[in-house]
Amino acid sequence: MGWNPHVTVAAVVENAGRFLLVEEETIDGVRLNQPAGHLDEGESLLAACSREALEETAHRVVPRALVGVYQWPRPDGEITYVRFAFAADLAGFEEGRVLDKGILRAVWMTRDELAACPERHRSPLVLRCIDDYLAGRRYPLDLIRHYD
Numbered sequence: 407m408g409w410n411p412h413v414t415v416a417a418v419v420e421n422a423g424r425f426l427l428v429e430e431e432t433i434d435g436v437r438l439n440q441p442a443g444h445l446d447e448g449e450s451l452l453a454a455c456s457r458e459a460l461e462e463t464a465h466r467v468v469p470r471a472l473v474g475v476y477q478w479p480r481p482d483g484e485i486t487y488v489r490f491a492f493a494a495d496l497a498g499f500e501e502g503r504v505l506d507k508g509i510l511r512a513v514w515m516t517r518d519e520l521a522a523c524p525e526r527h528r529s530p531l532v533l534r535c536i537d538d539y540l541a542g543r544r545y546p547l548d549l550i551r552h553y554d
Contacts, residue, residue, distance in 0.1 A: 411486045415451055416442035416531070417459040417467050417494040418539045424514035425536055428462045431508045432528065438513075438520065439528035440535060441465075442489070443506075450552035455492045463512035464503035467494035471544035476531050491535040493544055 417440055419426035427438050441459040445451065452469045459467040469492035476489040505512070517536050520527075527533060 409486065410484065411488050413445040414442055414487050414489045415445060415455040415458055416440040416489055416491040416535060417455050417469070418473050418491055418535050419459070419465070419467055419494050419496060420539065421496060421514065424516055425520065426459075426463060426465060427513050427515055427520070427532075428505075429510040429513060430462075430528070431510065436510065436526070437528040438515075438523070438526045439532055440491070441467075441512075448554075451490050451550055452492070452547065452552070455490075455494060459494065460500065460503075461506045462509045464500045464505065465496055465512065466498040466500065468497045469494045469547065472547060472549060473535055473543050473545075474538050476534065478529055478531055480529075487529070487531070489531055489535075490550075491531075491538070493539055 428441055429436055430439060441462040443458040445454045455469045456467055459465055471493045473491040473493050479486040521533060
């Protein structure tokens with residue numbers, strides 16, 4: 407099988423020192439991740455970030471800055487992920503919304519709580535994105551252009 411990159415987005419949402427994460431079922435067991443997922447055909451990166459956060463956590467978010475772009479090959483070599491991580495602000499909550507299949511629940515954790523359980527991370531990108539956010543990495547959204 408040839409190289410198979412997957413474009414993904416992730417929302418880094420911080421509130422009072424805690425970060426919005428999801429517990430999700432994976433083939434490796436229950437793992438923690440940012441609200442994140444694949445870019446859909448024709449969708450902008452910013453729209454994908456807001457959509458994924460809503461579908462996985464019931465929280466509406468608005469991306470405010472790019473935290474970073476991350477390239478990570480899965481250890482099995484099957485897929486390389488290219489993740490666009492965005493700092494995002496909370497913009498509401500949809501009470502009673504059914505979360506995406508495989509998402510068990512949304513959780514709020516501090517950086518230290520997350521760092522204490524690396525075996526539960528979906529990938530090394532989970533903590534890296536938070537560390538980059540806490541280091542102040544914020545790039546303007548006008549770096550990204552979407553053409554319809």
